[in-house]
Amino acid sequence: PRLQIGSNVFEISAENARNHLLQHPWIAEAKVIRKLPGRVRIEIVERKPVALVALDQLYLVSEQGAVFKRLGVDDPVDLPVITGIASERFYDDFEYRKAILLRSMALLHDYEGAGLSKREPVSEIHFEGANGIELFIGDDGMNVRLGNGQHRQKLRRLRQVLERLTKENTRPSYVYLDNVRSPERVTVRLP
Incomplete structure (x- = not known):
């Protein structure tokens, strides 16, 4: 019964x-x-949803990196969207799916750890294949290219750049932290 x-x-x-x-x-x-x-x-x-993954439709992703539900009308939508994913491969290849979701959760965790999440919320995590990851942050969707690897250090550098530019009352349209030859180099485009 x-x-x-x-x-x-x-x-x-x-x-x-x-x-x-x-x-x-x-x-x-x-x-x-x-x-x-x-x-x-x-x-x-x-389950606590922390992101959406864009496949054939939008799906909720938990903080453990589990895709647990197709987005419904009553579900939260003000979450970062994970994009740039090969849908068919995501469904068929467990290792690919696991890697995408765990990298996304780690990146959100590191972003918060860098002290950026309250000031510049992530609206999108975009996987660029061999070019790594780029973020779209803040209300204006500023483009931040992280490339591959060393995301924690790159996010700390991003915070330093944004703090400095805030003191100068300016906001970049993009910040590129993906220079392979000179990883410490940051490219910023000002309006």
Whole structure:
């Protein structure tokens, strides 16, 4: 029988109830515990969406990097969108999917760690194939090219550049941190 108010606690399968709860896309973890004489305790951990991934449609991505639900009308949309992904490969190749999602989550984590997320929220993480990753940030969608590798250091450098330009009351239209020959070099375009 289904778990309902008034159900006999001895007729309830905690495992079946747990499995039923886990079928809901927003539930990441669930525990169902019998509390004798006549109660059942349910503990759930809800998924927290931190990004959207653009495939054939938009899908919610949890902070663990799990794609858990197609975007619905009542779902949050003010999240970074992961773009530039080969949809067919994403569906068919587990390692590719895992790499894209884990890189995206690590990048968002490092972006927050660099102290940028409140000031310049990420609107898009774009995968450029061999050219690495670029971000679009802030209300105006400033383009930030990170290229491949050393993202944490590049994000710290980005923060320094933006802080300096803010003191000068100017805002770049793009910041490129993807110079392979001179990784410490930053290219900035001012309006």
